[in-house]
Every structure is written in C-alpha cells, then in structure tokens.
Amino acid sequence: MEIVIIGAGMGGLTAGIALKKFGHQVRIYEQTETIRPVGAAISLWSNGVKCLNYLGLTEKVAALGGQMDNLAYIDGLNGDVMTQFSLQPLIQEVGQRPYPVSRADLQNMLMQEFGHENLYLAKKMTNLCQQQKRVKVEFADGSSTEADVVIGADGTHSLTRRYVLGESVARRYAGYVNWNGLIEITPDLAPADQWTTFVGQGKRASLMPVANQRFYFFFDVPLPAGLNQQRCDYKNLLKEYFKDWCEPVHNLIDVIDENSTNRVEIHDIEPFSQFYKGRVVILGDAAHSTTPDIGQGGCQAMEDAIYLARALQINTLGVEDALYRYQEKRQSRANELLLRARKRCDVTHMKDQTVTEDWYADLRREQGPHIMQGIMSNIVGNPLD
Template sequence: MNIAIIGAGIGGLTAGIALKKFGHQVTIYEQAAEILAVGAAISLWSNGVKCLNYLGLTEKIQSLGGQMDSLAYIDGLNQQTMTQFSLAPLYQEVGQRAYPVARSDLQQLLMAEFGHEQIVLNKRMIQLQQYPQHVSIRFQDGDHSTADLVIGADGTHSITRLHVLGENRQRRYAGYVNWNGLIAIDEHIAPAQQWTSYVGEGKRVSLMPVAGDRFYVFFDIPLAAGLMHDPAQYGNVLQQHFSHWCVPVQRLINCLDPQHLNRVEIHDIEPFMTFYRGRVVLLGDAAHSTTPDIGQGGCQAMEDAIYLARSLQINTLGLEDALRRYQNKRNQRCKELLLRARKRCDITHMKDRQLTEHWYQTLYSEQGSHIMQGILNNILGNPLD
C-alpha cells in the first residue's frame, strides 16, 4: 500500500519503519521545518524496548540507553532514604531492561532507520477527504497528496483526530508544571546507575541515567495553568520552589543551564475508543494523549505502531477489518494506562493531601515488590509478550 503518516515523532517513525519492513511504500509528512525533540528524554520501559528489538534495533538502542540498575525515593526535605532497591527482578520477569534515553538520540536513530529522504518537512496537513479507494491530503502550502491509508501520528493537538472523531477533544490540565533537561552525571546528587526521585509537598525531583554520562532530570510542581513564564528565569523559579529542600537538590538546581530547560504544562485527554474512520487511523498521543506519570506515553505509541503494522500484514479480509482489529486490540489497554497515569499523577502531586501523605509513609516500608509489580502491570499486555 501507499501509506502517508502525519507526524515524524516517535510513534510515526516507529510505524514507518515497521510498515516499510512489510513492503509498504511510506511517506512521513511533518509540519515543522526542522525536527526537534520535544522534551529532554523519555522513560523507555521494557515494552517499548521490545518494540525496537522487534525492528532489529537492539544494539543501537542499547548504546543510547542509560544503565538504570536500581530505583530510590528520597525525602526531598531531609534527604532520608524512603526506599531503595534493585530493578533486576523486574528485568528478569519481563526479559528486557529498561533504557531511559535522550529524545534527540532516539529520534535521530529512528529517522536514520526510516530514511531521511522519505520525511517531508514543512508540510502542515489541514484537510483530509476520503474516497472509496484512497484519501486526499491537503497541506497548508497548497500542495495535495493521496494515499491508500493515512496514519495520524500528529500528537496531542492532532488534526487527524478531528477527522476521525468528527469533533474536537479538549485537553485536561493535570495540575502541574514539569521542567526537564539533561546534565552531566554528578554522584553528589544521585548514584550514576539509579533512578532517583526526591519527593515532598506534592513536588518531585527525578534523575535518570541516559547515555553519554548524563542524567535526565525533571522537576514537577503543582501550579495553576497559564502562568506567565520567562525561560531566562527558570533557574530562579526552581530555586524559589525548592529553597528549603536538601543539599543534593540545591546542587542540582545550581548545575542547570536555564536556556536548556524545557517547561511543560502537563495535560491529558479523556480516553475514547474510536481509533479509525475509513482509511484514516490514529496512533500515539493522537489516539490516547496521557500524562507522563507512569512513563508509558512513548512506549504506547511504539506498541500502536507495531500492532498496526502487524494487523495490516496478517489479516487479509481487507483494510477495514485490519484497522478494526488494531483499534479493538489497542483502545482498552491505552484507556486503562491513561487512567492509571492520571491516578498516579493525582497521588504524586497532592491533589488530595491525605492520600499523598499516606503514599509517602508507605514508601518507608516498601521493599520494592509493590512498586515493581505496578511497573510490571504497565509492561504486560504489550503486543510482543
């Protein structure tokens, strides 16, 4: 088939690679004039890594991933370790390590694997028109194209979703702002091979190792949406919100270059079950925009991509049948994970103070099994189990 993918993010690129391996002619249209990674890094859990293994990228993703051997929660105010444990039992259970990875590194890997020459930049799709045997695509610059199938991988602000659902879906503010970036590993802040989270007051400061002897760092602060902000002041803002926190957090903030920090107001979209209409289908954030609180956003986009490509390959009763099977396989799992992330978000960021304080207390008696079971529940159910 001649397939057009709208959006050159992680989901769109993964789908393009998989579909090309099955012999389809694939073109990716990206509205940006230059592809830039959105966010500093991504938590690539074992199910996401397996999707890349399936595409033959095992050694390449290993070279980009951080060596994350353990996990710890630390009281951000007094620096007391609440829990700390090895992630080895989790990796043994699922058969694959997790790899935190810089988004730019991952995106460059996927673009190279797909082929830069088949990514058309500066092409903002503004309209789709379906016909019995093809879809017509109109772009903002006046160009037109046609495809047998259009895949909407155009993110949380998806235009393709409007076509599929026939209505706009408003984003829901999750209640917190996230700052994220990359710094050189500093073991005075956190161990080099550990996912370390400092928590307290509904706030969170996390560090994950990625390749290149770097930490992916992020700060979560419950704040109102729409506040004025100046990138030059990001460091000062973080200093104000964490002025009374422990020494490692202060050291971390002093290491930051405000010009290389990203600020994101976190949103999700109420889950829905319709992923396709005719010859147009959704994947990734276009289909299930979620908060990052369980680290499954990118992984679910990859799962979508692999299952969609496989559904088109192994089902022979026609395109509609293959798309319906993809939708019915993916929509319930994505809904469950979206709602699970929303629940975790509310607890972590003190939507209910009593629940959050209770969670902090449970961390002191946590030996690792409960947290790893939660992560395991997110990983299992993927198309490559």
C-alpha cells in the same frame, strides 16, 4: 500498499519503519521545518524497548540507554532514603532491561533507520478526505498527496483525530508544571546507575541516567495553568519552589542550564474508543494523550505502531477490517494506562493531601516488590508478549 503518515515523532517513525519492513510504500509528512524533540528524554520501559528490538534495533537502542540498575525514593526535605532497591528482579521477570534515553538521540536514530528520502518537512496538513479506496491529504503550501491508508501520528493537537471523531477533543490540565533537561552525571547529585526521585509537598525532583554520562532531570510542581514564567527566571523559581529541600536538590538546580531547560504544562485527554474512520487511523498521542506519570506515553505509541503494522499484514478481510482489529486491541490497553497515569498523577502531586502523605508513608515501608509489580503491570500486555 501506499501509506502516508502525518507526524515524525516517536510513534510515526516507529510505524514507518515497521510498515517499510512489511513491504509497504511509506511517506512521512511533518509540519515543522526542523524536527525538534518535545522534552529532553523519555522513559523506554521494557515494552517500548521490545518494540524496537522487534524492528531489529536492539543494539542501537541499547547504545542510547542509560544503565538504570536501581531505583530510590528520597525524602526531598531531609534527604533520608525512603526506599532503595535493585531493578534486576523486574528485568528478569519481563525479559528486557528498561532504557531512559535522550529524545533527540532516539529520534535521530529512528529517522536514520526510516531514511530521509521519504520524510518531508514543512508539510502542515490542513485537510483530508476519503474518496472511495484512496485518502487525499492537503497541505498548507497548496500541495496534496494520496494514499491507500493515512495514519495520524500528529500528537496531542491532532487534526487527524478531529477527522476520525468528527469533533475536537479538549485537553485536560493535569495540575502541574514540569521542567526537564540533561546534565552531566556527578556524584553529588545521585548514583550514576540509579533512578533517583526526591519527593515531598506534592512535588518531585528526579534524575535518570541516559547514555554518555548524562542525567535526565525533571522537576514537578503543582501550579495553576497559564503562568507567565520566563526562561531566565527558571532557576530562581525552582529555588523558591524547593527552598526548604535537601542539598542534592539545590545542587541540581545550581547546575541546570536555563537555555536548554524545557518547561511544560502537563495535560492529558479524556479516553475515547474510536481510533479509525474509513482508511484513516490514529496512534500515539493523537489517540490517547497521557501524562508522563507512569512513563508509558512513548511506549504506548510504539506499541500502537507495531500492532497497527501487524494488523495490516496478517488480516486479509480488507483494510478497514484490519484497522478495526487494531482499534479493538489497542484502545482498551492504551486507555487503561492513560487512566492509570492520571490516578498516579493525582497521588504524586497531592490532589488529596491525605492520600499523598499515605503514599509517602508507604514508600518508607517499601522494599521494592510492590513498586516493581506496579511497573510490571504496565509492561505486561504489550503486543510482543
């Protein structure tokens, strides 16, 4: 079949690679002139890694991943270790190591694997319509294209979603702002093989190892939406937000580069169950935009991509039947994880002070199994189990 994908993010590229491997003619259209990853890094938990392994990218994704052997929560105010444990039991249980990876590195690898000859930039979709068994897509530059199937991987502001649902879906502000970036690994910050998270006051400062001796860092602070905060003020703002915190957190703030630090107001959308209309289908953030609180946003987009490609390959009652089967398989899992991330977001960022303080107390009693079981419950149920 001739398939057009709108959007060259993680989900769109993964779908493109999978569909090409099944013999389809695939073109990807991206609205930006230069593809820049949104955010510095991504948590590729084992289910996301397995999706890339399935596409034959095992060695390439492993080369991008950080060596994350352990996990620790630290009291951000006094520096005391609340809990610290090996992730090896989780790895053994699910059969795959997780990899924190640089978004730029991952996106470049996926683009190279898909190939640049059928990847078109500066193509902003403005309209689409189905005409019998073909879908026509129109772009802002006046051009258009047609295909047997159109896949909307066009993110949280998806125009394809509006076509599928027949209405716009408002984003919901999750209540906090996230700063993130990449820095060099140094021992005064955290162990090089550990995901280290400092918590307190409903805030977080976290470090995860990625390839090439770098940490992915992020800060979370509950704040009102719409604040006018300039890049040149990021360090001073973080110093104020974390003024009473322990030395490693201030060491981290000291070494970040404001010019390469991202600031994001975190949103999600309300779950819905309709993922396709006719021969137009959505995946990733277009279908289930989530907060990053359980690290499953990118992984769920990759799961969508793999299952969609397989649904089109193995079901023979027609395209719309295959899209229906994709929808029924994916909407329940993706929406469950969206709501799970929302619940974790509220606990982590002190929507209810008592609930968050109870969580801190639980962390001080935690030996590892309960946290790993929570992570495994997110991983299990992927299309490659």
